[in-house]
Amino acid sequence: MTIPQHAIAGLWPALLTPIHTDGSIDIPRMIAHGQHLLSSGSDGLTLFGTTGEGTSFTVQQRMAAADAFVAAGVMGDQLVINLTALARDDAVALGVHAVKIKAKAGLLMPPFYYNGQHDAGLVNYIGEVIDEVCAHAGHCLPIILYHFPGLSGVGWSVSAIAQLMQKHPQQVVSIKDSSADVAHSKMLAQTFPKLAVLVGCEPDVMPTQLVGGAGSICGLANIAPKLMRRMMDEPAHVSAADDKLMRDLLGLLSLQPGMPFVSAYKAMLAELTGDDAWLRVRTPLTALSAQQENAVRQGYRKLH
Template identity: 45%
Template sequence: MNPDIHGLWPALLLPVAADGTLDTPRALSHAKRMLAAGCDGVTLFGTTGEGTAFTVAERKALLETMRGSGIQASQIIVTTTALALGDAIELGRHAARLGVHRQMFMPPFYFNQPREAGVIEAVSQVVRGIGDDQLKLLLYHFPAMSTFGFSHEAIAELVRRHPGQVMGVKDSGGSLDHALALANAFPALSILTGSEQHVAEVMRAGGSGSINGLANVAPRLMARVINNPHNVSTEDSALILSLLALLSIRPNMPFVGVYKQMLAEQIGDAAWLNMRAPLSPLDPSEAQAVCDGYRAIGAPLESI
């Protein structure tokens, strides 16, 4: 495994107040709960964390609070995805000044299906603009969100341009074959899958770990898989699939809302049901279905 970015890094859910403002105390508590449960670190402001819905100032402030609270820089991957490259550069520079060199970047997503040459140049401008020799950048492959998927050729070109700085790929494409191909093609890079059900198999092929949403509600379960991918119990495999099935227990539910519903049910804190517009909470029938399904699984909190 690549020594720079490996292990379990939950794509951290972020709590908001009823008016949509970031709930910093709850966010800090949740991050520390993840670390105490055995996660290697946390990933801030990714898709699961509603990251691009927050302003540059909000994102800076939360990162500063987490660093000031005793969370180590080495325990944070910060996502710098932003509509404007200048904002992404500003976020990356700010993180680097705080010692947070592990960063993740998704190409700007407001132009559908941009040409590969343009995306390569965009990533290069971000790396050059941040200007951090210690930068450890993950390319965020999520074509369903960004309408762009990093090809092997694009990855190789960015590694050639920025050796020692472009360190790997976070693969949220959902395809096991794609993740395995990345692990096989780039053994020197950190390949982290976002598909919980594929973690063990990808790691057995040389992958480095996972950044995923399920870890918000099942950190110990996902840590067990990552710590021993060659010997995952049938019970743990089944439990992962049962929990993931709640994401589609009703059609067309927003996955962030489902995870927040599960977390609110798990820890008894309804404040987690709030979401930042334009996302919205589950409707009552959806929420009831998720809660009923979660209770029916019956997994003890200490095991997940």
């Protein structure tokens, strides 16, 4: 099955971010990992999303890393840049920089730091970011709305999405649905056929593709890009073996209570690569306990 023609489509792994012992970004290791994912069938990379601990880094750190990818030969249109930040002007600065490097799109979560927000405020916020980026960069940036209410506490309603698409038809081109609700993902694809629906929950990607979904921004592609590519290329004919492997790998994220999923992914990647530098995370996240790490490693070995 051919993925529908949207402004953005395919597999865009939510890249894990390797950390030096001082908490700074290990850019060479990050670029090497990204290049491996691109050579393994990914269409592009998503930098500094939730899986990439993005909001734990400054605007300057995130820009410098994106610049390093481009300097290393990764094309700007192979990058989605997470613009999510507490201050609106920080999101704008990241957006202006994304335009500068010719990024594919900017990923933007609704403001999540006030209770009782209304759709009007969320729509105004996105509109201001879009307009400010256009004005300061001299060119507009496609926007992927980031829907992750389980994390942010704030989601995009159908009404807000419709308003944004009407007001900004050339910029609001996609939504990343991390609701982990396949019915919701499919509803978005069916309600907004012009919107590129990129699904975060891996088992929901293929069912959503079958009703018009555009692809995925997901964490598992850090570990199994070829598996995700294979399933997404034939969403109507996913083998039982591939489906089981995907679910078994995802099961390692919750082998024991209280495991931060980013830390669990990093433990898997450390086991996969033999590189324990991947175990480090940025505060406020914590690395897995020795017992948790051992359980993840053993579980991963059993699957390979």
